[in-house]
Amino acid sequence: MRKRKGRLRIALPDGHLQEETGKLFHQAMFELRGYAKDLRIYRPTIRNESEIDVKVLRPQEIPPFVAQGAHDLGITGHDWLEETAASVERLLNLEYGGVRLVLAMPKPIKERRKINDTDKFLEYFWGKPIRIVTEYMHLAQDFICGSRFYKEKMRDEGIGKPALIFPWTPKAEKSPVEIILSWGATEAKPPDDADAIIDNIGTGRTLESNDLAVVDTVLEESTAWLIANRDSCVDKNIGANIRRLETALAAAVIARKRLHIFANLPKYSKQRLRASRLWRLAQQEPTVVESGSAARIDLLIAPCDYHHALDSLCKLGAKDIITLQPQGVGNPSKAIDN
Numbered sequence: 001m002r003k004r005k006g007r008l009r010i011a012l013p014d015g016h017l018q019e020e021t022g023k024l025f026h027q028a029m030f031e032l033r034g035y036a037k038d039l040r041i042y043r044p045t046i047r048n049e050s051e052i053d054v055k056v057l058r059p060q061e062i063p064p065f066v067a068q069g070a071h072d073l074g075i076t077g078h079d080w081l082e083e084t085a086a087s088v089e090r091l092l093n094l095e096y097g098g099v100r101l102v103l104a105m106p107k108p109i110k111e112r113r114k115i116n117d118t119d120k121f122l123e124y125f126w127g128k129p130i131r132i133v134t135e136y137m138h139l140a141q142d143f144i145c146g147s148r149f150y151k152e153k154m155r156d157e158g159i160g161k162p163a164l165i166f167p168w169t170p171k172a173e174k175s176p177v178e179i180i181l182s183w184g185a186t187e188a189k190p191p192d193d194a195d196a197i198i199d200n201i202g203t204g205r206t207l208e209s210n211d212l213a214v215v216d217t218v219l220e221e222s223t224a225w226l227i228a229n230r231d232s233c234v235d236k237n238i239g240a241n242i243r244r245l246e247t248a249l250a251a252a253v254i255a256r257k258r259l260h261i262f263a264n265l266p267k268y269s270k271q272r273l274r275a276s277r278l279w280r281l282a283q284q285e286p287t288v289v290e291s292g293s294a295a296r297i298d299l300l301i302a303p304c305d306y307h308h309a310l311d312s313l314c315k316l317g318a319k320d321i322i323t324l325q326p327q328g329v330g331n332p333s334k335a336i337d338n
Contacts, residue, residue: 010074011071013075024094027327031046063080064084073245105212107212122147162175252327255328
């Protein structure tokens with residue numbers, strides 16, 4: 001890996017992860033400039049960070065480039081980490097950009113033939129090359145090989161793994177299932193150019209608008225991850241910058257799962273407060289500043305507990321209750337139970 005005197009190179013994703021990545025960096029106090037879909041700028045800058053170089057790449061390119069050392073850090077989807085099997089450090093689940101990887105086929109055929117899983121799909125089309133179009137070539141191959149129906153065919157008929165078909169190479173020997181690389185617009189391929197697709201979905205509206213329906217789930221959930229080059233992590237100077245950026249992003253991620261509550265307790269009782277539900281809901285030991293018989297309290301809670309916390313505060317006689325969304329929460333003393 002090329003030495004760069006401590007400068008940190010990070011690859012940020014375009015596409016569906018781009019907007020939320022920009023928001024997270026802004027929340028973590030990194031002044032990211034030029035990182036927007038409509039600008040098509042591939043080398044944005046972080047105004048308040050002279051030691052960080054940024055480049056925009058497609059999410060599927062980022063894991064191998066980070067593994068090779070072209071970049072020290074990257075943000076990509078869990079789906080592409082699994083697809084590329086890149087040798088990188090998975091530092092932090094950023095918890096946005098959630099999608100599911102699914103096997104989908106034309107809805108009329110699925111409903112007419114009652115095809116509700118991969119085995120039934122393979123059984124229905126068996127006897128001719130089954131064409132599955134996808135960007136996730138290796139995940140698709142492993143998924144089909146893992147199905148009960150295909151395992152039985154491999155055992156009983158001696159067939160091999162599904163063939164990986166790339167547009168620029170001639171077809172190999174015949175295979176009962178062909179995994180065909182998609183250049184994009186994957187949902188447009190069936191039924192003319194494919195029997196099914198394996199693709200990621202969010203709301204599922206794109207599938208529905210193309211008259212496709214989910215048959216099975218390939219990968220249950222994929223979210224954005226912060227990843228790092230393994231050599232960069234142990235480099236004295238670059239590693240320090242990696243940890244600094246990771247800490248800032250982690251604090252922003254945690255803050256999204258917290259609410260900060262301030263309140264006055266005109267009649268403060270330590271015993272009553274500690275016995276209350278509010279004390280149990282707190283994500284850290286509440287800070288209490290006493291003033292005579294009164295007190296000022298501030299604490300962090302999970303958003304899902306807000307109404308219970310508010311009810312508990314009212315029962316304690318709290319006044320002037322203020323709730324804020326924190327910008328960042330570093331080194332929390334208690335984790336949220338998701």
